[in-house]
Amino acid sequence: MNPITHALQLSFNDPAAAGRALMGWRLSQIDAWSLLVAATCIWVIILELSSGGMLWLGLNDGGGAIVWTLTIISISASWIVALFFVGRFLGANPRMSDVILVHAWPQVVQLAIQVVLLGFEIVMPAIGALLWIVALMWMLWLTLHLINEVMGFRSLMRALAAFALSLVGASLLGSIFVFPMLGLLVL
DSSP states (O other): OOHHHHHHHHHHHOHHHHHHHHHHTOOOHHHHHHHHHHHHHHHHHHHHHHTTSGGGTTOTTSOHHHHHHHHHHHHHHHHHHHHHHHHHHTTOOOOHHHHHHHHHHHHHHHHHHHHHHHHHHHHOHHHHHHHHHHHHHHHHHHHHHHHHHHHTOSOHHHHHHHHHHHHHHHHHHIIIIIHHHHHHHHO
8 A cells, every 4th residue: 555545544543553654754854844845835726726816815916825835834844843842842852854744744634635625615615614623623633643653752641732832932933033034025
């Protein structure tokens, strides 16, 4: 079986096993970053198509999708760096490429879910909206399991603490480094 298909199946059936399978890939950092950038670009394209071109509004030069993509990648990078150092602070010894996969893999899974939910939104908008909420909660569950496996924690509560602390760290990194640079893109 294809390792990507196998990891996708495990992501839905057993998120912890999916985390172990992803770590077994032993990707280099450049491969993990490439997966993250590719998933983000495809996600922004699908978002643009599903929003009917709403990403373009408010930007003079029509580069809305580019700004969205750079913003998401920059915020993702802030969160990845924060999660890496929070993991170190909590006693884990993660590989940076595995931490990148903690963020990139849920986006890959989200692409598969997003295509299905887009169909539900077109046919049954109310049910589609409810399914988006369920999908968001499930994505958090998947992310917590991936953090738990990558960091080597034995508790989802510790993974939740790492997740929360990394969000604080990412907001600090973002407010200091990322957001001032992104402000120049919109101008």
